[in-house]
Amino acid sequence: xxxxxxxxxxxxxxxxxxxxxxxxxxxxxxxxxxxxxxxxxxxxxxxxxxxxxxxxxxxxxxxxxxxxxxxxxxxxxxxxxxxxxxxxxxxxxxxxxxxxxxxxxxxxxxxxxxxxxxxxxxxxxxxxxxxxxxxxxxxxxxxxxxxxxxxxxxxxxxxxxxxxxxxxxxxxxxxxxxxxxxxxxxxxxxxxxxxxxxxxxxxxxxxxxxxxxxxxxxxxxxxxxxxxxxxxxxxxxxxxxxxxxxxxxxxxxxxxxxxxxxxxxxxxxxxxxxxxxxxxxxxxxxxxxxxxxxxxxxxxxxxxxxxxxxxxxxxxxxxxxxxxxxxxxxxxxxxxxxxxxxxxxxxxxxxxxxxxxxxxxxxxxxxxxxxxxxxxxxxxxxxxxxxxxxxxxxxxxxxxxxxxxxxxxxxxxxxxxxxxxxxxxxxxxxxxxxxxxxxxxxxxxxxxxxxxx
Ligand code: ASP
Ligand code: MG
Numbered sequence: 001x002x003x004x005x006x007x008x009x010x011x012x013x014x015x016x017x018x019x020x021x022x023x024x025x026x027x028x029x030x031x032x033x034x035x036x037x038x039x040x041x042x043x044x045x046x047x048x049x050x051x052x053x054x055x056x057x058x059x060x061x062x063x064x065x066x067x068x069x070x071x072x073x074x075x076x077x078x079x080x081x082x083x084x085x086x087x088x089x090x091x092x093x094x095x096x097x098x099x100x101x102x103x104x105x106x107x108x109x110x111x112x113x114x115x116x117x118x119x120x121x122x123x124x125x126x127x128x129x130x131x132x133x134x135x136x137x138x139x140x141x142x143x144x145x146x147x148x149x150x151x152x153x154x155x156x157x158x159x160x161x162x163x164x165x166x167x168x169x170x171x172x173x174x175x176x177x178x179x180x181x182x183x184x185x186x187x188x189x190x191x192x193x194x195x196x197x198x199x200x201x202x203x204x205x206x207x208x209x210x211x212x213x214x215x216x217x218x219x220x221x222x223x224x225x226x227x228x229x230x231x232x233x234x235x236x237x238x239x240x241x242x243x244x245x246x247x248x249x250x251x252x253x254x255x256x257x258x259x260x261x262x263x264x265x266x267x268x269x270x271x272x273x274x275x276x277x278x279x280x281x282x283x284x285x286x287x288x289x290x291x292x293x294x295x296x297x298x299x300x301x302x303x304x305x306x307x308x309x310x311x312x313x314x315x316x317x318x319x320x321x322x323x324x325x326x327x328x329x330x331x332x333x334x335x336x337x338x339x340x341x342x343x344x345x346x347x348x349x350x351x352x353x354x355x356x357x358x359x360x361x362x363x364x365x366x367x368x369x370x371x372x373x374x375x376x377x378x379x380x381x382x383x384x385x386x387x388x389x390x391x392x393x394x395x396x397x398x399x400x401x402x403x404x405x406x407x408x409x410x411x412x413x414x415x416x417x418x419x420x421x422x423x424x425x426x427x428x429x430x431x432x433x434x435x436x437x438x439x440x441x442x443x444x445x446x447x448x449x450x451x452x453x
Contacts, residue, residue: 001173002027005182005205005212009222010279011126012039014076014291016132021077023135023220030175034205034213035130036182037122038073041066042198043201043220045097049118056429060298063101067094070125076305086132090125096120108316114272116155123181123201131179137173144203145169146185148194155187155200157207158265166211176203180204198353199260210266217267219259220279224315225287226251226258228301233441234448240287240300247300247394248274250430251338254392255305264289272396299395300405302448304440308340308388309359310421313366314349315373315380326377340390341423341432353434359384367400388420389440392432393447400426404451411450417443 004027005021024033037045038262044066052059068159070090075083084416100118104110115145120143131139145165147154170178185194196203202219206349209217210375223231225239226248245268252261258276267274274289315323337358354362366382371380398404408431422433435443 001030001032001212001214002216002218003034003209003212004030004218004220005202005280006036006130006220007222008036008039008041009038010220011035011037011130014073016279017073017077017130018221019282019409020130021133023279023282024137024177027177029196029325030178030427031137031176032170032178032180032205032214033130033134034142034180034182034201034208035123035126036201038124041069041122041126042119042183045122046115048101049104049110049115052101053108053110055105055108057105059101059105060366061239063098066095066097069348070094070129074129074132077129082132086128086176089128092343093121093125093128098134109219113192116195119195120181120184120193123184127179127181134179135177137177140169140178140180142180142182142204143184143186143193145180146207147188147194148185148196149188154187154336155196155453157196157203158188159207159449161188162207163211170212171207176247184436193451196262197260199257201230201332202260202263207264207320208264213221214268214272214316217272217274217340218273218277220276220277221258222280223258223276224278224284225276226280226289226301228299228452229303229448230256230445233303233444236452237438237448238452239284240297241285242290242293242295243287243300244293244396244428245319246291247272247293247396250392250394250427251301251303253305254390254430254432255303256301259338274310298401299393299451301395302391302393302444302451304394304435304444305340305390306440307356308353308390308434309356309362309435310343310351310353310434311359311362312349312351312367312383312385313370313379314383316345316348316350327369328366331365332362335361335365341434343421343423346421349383353388353390353421353423356386359386385420387437389437389443390432390434391440391447392430393451394430396429398431405431407450409446411446412443415442415446417446 001402048062145159149158182204227237249264277286341353
């Protein structure tokens with residue numbers, strides 16, 4: 001069995017949904033099809049919620065546009081008979097959504113919990129439309145199957161419970177095609193509607209593929225495959241035929257928008273291949289992601305993750321070093337901060353790179369942890385530098401191309417760009433460094449040229 005995930009652009013228009021129908025109906029089955037909200041709808045659901053929060057009825061026009069888009073799409077892809085049956089289901093979901101907006105507008109208040117409920121309607125409705133469009137398909141309610149728990153103020157998948165529920169619901173294979181919404185879930189303790197984070201439909205599909213031991217996870221999108229760089233920045237970027245789980249994970253963690261990063265781990269763990277395919281060009285071979293590296297490319301790609309922050313703990317190198325480092329990691333992990341990179345000791349400071357949003361909480365956690373050392377001047381201070389980008393060059397063959405680092409370094413100097421901090425020790429398959437955010441695109445372009453010509 002296979003798991004196929006179709007992203008927002010794939011389910012975004014009547015024409016693209018026609019392609020989805022052809023692709024899915026061509027399968028021998030059984031398969032689980034995971035869908036995103038119609039392209040752009042999640043953003044619209046959020047923007048309309050913010051508008052409703054301002055009070056009054058000015059949000060109503062945007063809400064009506066959301067309703068019209070769903071009805072028009074359903075009417076465009078379903079037979080007259082199927083539309084007649086489905087229309088009341090869609091209308092009922094939209095009525096509930098309208099009630100939520102009304103409540104937000106009356107209270108002029110929008111909690112995270114309400115917003116999570118509002119955004120869930122994108123996938124709740126798109127999955128109904130797709131399930132009715134495909135012959136021999138059955139709809140499954142993902143919030144009853146995908147469960148989250150609270151962790152440092154975030155919702156994260158409860159992988160164990162979700163695994164059990166996926167097996168119970170999809171494991172019997174008593175369907176030809178199962179269709180469910182990606183992204184959406186429920187809290188295991190209070191049953192609130194939650195989600196797996198923006199872009200999370202990929203992750204839903206990966207959890208299902210891993211639990212069912214699928215033969216393949218297919219991610220259907222709007223590009224021909226994984227590319228060596230973002231083609232909007234690098235015109236000469238190439239589609240890769242193959243890459244490894246580790247390469248895709250590193251590139252996605254550092255800014256490649258192809259797959260939501262948490263997606264890769266569950267399937268990697270079970271060694272289930274991922275294929276990146278183009279709904280608009282289904283005959284293209286796509287990119288196959290497995291655990292084997294069989295090519296000779298010096299690197300697989302160059303990416304930049306914008307909005308990073310660098311934290312320097314000054315004076316940390318003087319005292320008992322490993323103890324300070326352990327305490328840094330522990331304090332950050334208690335705060336739920338994910339460390340993206342560790343930079344080598346420069347002078348007497350030790351530096352880390354985190355997501356921009358984590359910068360201030362991370363500094364506060366470190367200032368708390370080291371309050372005694374800071375007041376006795378054993379540590380000089382915790383410094384935060386924002387608006388940076390982490391550039392990553394990734395490839396299994398970097399292990400065998402020791403001079404590539406030098407080539408990359410030279411290309412950066414030649415372009416007059418500046419590396420603020422370089423990472424070390426993280427991985428043999430990645431060279432990464434931090435630049436000013438305004439230099440990110442130029443650095444990606446220069447480094448791509450140096451590697452691929
Ligand atoms: N619809 C959600 C989003 O736009 C999830 C997804 O498409 O993966 O973030
Ligand atoms: Mg996506």
